[in-house]
Amino acid sequence: MPEHIRLLLRSILVYIFKIVFVVIFIASVFKYAGPIPLSVNTKTLDKDTTFYVSDEASVFVKPDIATVTLAITTNSLKAQEAKDTANNVINKITEELKKLGVKEENIKTTGFNIYPNYSNEGRTITSYSGNVSLEVKEKDLERINTIIDTALANGANQVSGLSFDVEDRDKAVDEARALAIKKAKMKAEKVAKESGIKLGRVLNVSEFYPFNYGSLGKLSAAEGLGGGGGQTEIQPGQTEIRVNVTLSYETL
Structure with missing residues (x-):
């Protein structure tokens, strides 16, 4: 047999042997290792x-209850005079309201301010203003009109915040x-x-x-x-x- 034919046959046999070896190896893996597990991920949406x-x-x-704010604003050339005038008026109003039967705990000071007033140029103080306000609560609704009139008669010049509630x-x-x-x-x-x-x-x-x-x-x-x-x-x-x-x- 020619030499080149013998070499060709040998190469073919070696190739076949390798294939057989691989097949036998894979078969042994399946036999002893068991089936390859298959993993599936599932996601459930709520x-x-x-x-x-x-x-x-x-x-x-x-x-069944009324609330009103009574206030006095005064003007004077001096800050002390503006404060004193406002205090005197608000104290007089408080005393008269108590005479009407308004309880002291239902009379509350909610504002006290003394501030300067300036000229048109904004450089010179021309006077001072004093402002004091009271919040008054009253359960006798028929008396609230008398409370307001009494405050006005005794110097109050501002009435605001009149409201009714339960x-x-x-x-x-x-x-x-x-x-x-x-x-x-x-x-x-x-x-x-x-x-x-x-x-x-x-x-x-x-x-x-x-x-x-x-x-x-x-x-x-x-x-x-x-x-x-x-x-x-x-x-x-x-x-x-x-x-x-x-x-x-x-x-x-």
Whole structure:
């Protein structure tokens, strides 16, 4: 046999031997090691199953307490004189209010200021002003007009901040909350029906109380500020108590 043929056959046999060896090796690995594990990662997204609805309700109640601010502003060439004049007037007003039956704890000083007034050029002090203010609370609403007139008659030249409120709000708040929850439930049922959502139980109720300023009283006979008008007339109106609620439902 020629030499080149013998070399070719030898190369073929070596190649076949290598292939057989690799196959036998792989087979032995599967036999003794077992199947190769297959790893699969799965991720489950949480679904939001909560439905929220909000509503609010108001109740209007008759106020039982009034608050008013009475003040005096004076002018003088000297700061001490401006202060003394303002103090004398406010002390006189306080004494007269006590005579009317206003309790001392319901009369509170809320402002005391002494400040200079300047010329048009802003360089020279021309005078001084003194300002003292009192906040007065009164439960007898029919007497608030007399309180204002008494203060004006004794030197007050500013009346502001007249408002009416409810001292005990709990009952009114409970009523407003119940109405707000009822409205919120009705809204939830309507929206759920229209959108095809099936509601479960109520999971949580949160409430919020928008700041209620009370009712602002109407002050007539404003000409009385000058001391020559008729008696001041007060209309307390009604006070609004408002509650906002948010309900959260589970969805089925």
